[in-house]
Amino acid sequence: MRHNRIVLAMSGGSGAIYGIRLLERLLAAGIQIHLCMSGAAEQVLRDELDVALDEFDEHAFLNEVRDVLDGYGFRPQDALLRGRLVRHDIGDWSAGIASGSFPTDGMVVCPCSMNTVAAIAHGISTNLIQRAADVHLKERRPLVLVPRETPLSPIQLENLARCARAGAIVLPASPGWYHRPRTLADLVDFIVARILDHLSVPHTLSRRWGESTPGTSTDPGA
Numbered sequence: 001m002r003h004n005r006i007v008l009a010m011s012g013g014s015g016a017i018y019g020i021r022l023l024e025r026l027l028a029a030g031i032q033i034h035l036c037m038s039g040a041a042e043q044v045l046r047d048e049l050d051v052a053l054d055e056f057d058e059h060a061f062l063n064e065v066r067d068v069l070d071g072y073g074f075r076p077q078d079a080l081l082r083g084r085l086v087r088h089d090i091g092d093w094s095a096g097i098a099s100g101s102f103p104t105d106g107m108v109v110c111p112c113s114m115n116t117v118a119a120i121a122h123g124i125s126t127n128l129i130q131r132a133a134d135v136h137l138k139e140r141r142p143l144v145l146v147p148r149e150t151p152l153s154p155i156q157l158e159n160l161a162r163c164a165r166a167g168a169i170v171l172p173a174s175p176g177w178y179h180r181p182r183t184l185a186d187l188v189d190f191i192v193a194r195i196l197d198h199l200s201v202p203h204t205l206s207r208r209w210g211e212s213t214p215g216t217s218t219d220p221g222a
């Protein structure tokens, strides 16, 4: 059953633009987004995209989102008005997403820091992102993690493997090049398209391998 409701968490990994483009595409799809950002994510948003969230105001935030996407060459987006944005404070344990009784179609952590990966891997729930991820795993709902780090230590690799074994989709922010990207927007959309696929949200963001190039013999996978 679809509830048209997805948890979008942003933690303090690099690549805030992936989360921002994803937010816009989810709103464009008419989804109700439950947004939660860690303190580190807010710092990364400031550092990478000049987005400040000191006093969260939905209208001002969506305007900033529009400007950021414009700057990257995306064409936004009255689509921002289609869905619904619900923001939760990182320490708000009374938020619905802290409980398995609150139905969602899934959760994505994008970007996902190694700190948040470690917490999820070990069932630690000291903030709302970690708790909501824990809930999605225990309820056997889709949980997509978009980690960004390189190189990876054995500890980080083991934590990612633990998450994958517990049912999470580990989808590193590592775009392919076989679709011949020309712009930053192409690279961002490669990842956002894969995330939407795993959340079962229809989109037309990227050409699918084999669909518009008939006769090709090898499929490199995602």
Ligand SMILES: Cc1cc2nc3c(=O)[nH]c(=O)nc-3n(C[C@H](O)[C@H](O)[C@H](O)COP(=O)(O)O)c2cc1C
Binding pocket: 010, 011, 012, 013, 014, 015, 038, 039, 040, 041, 043, 044, 047, 112, 113, 114, 115, 116, 148, 149
């Ligand atoms: C600009 C910036 C970029 C960062 N990039 C990464 C990154 O790519 N991967 C990562 O795991 N941590 C990165 N960090 C460090 C995390 O933000 C830090 O470990 C933090 O404790 C994560 O907390 P959180 O998981 O609650 O968001 C970055 C921090 C900043 C300020």
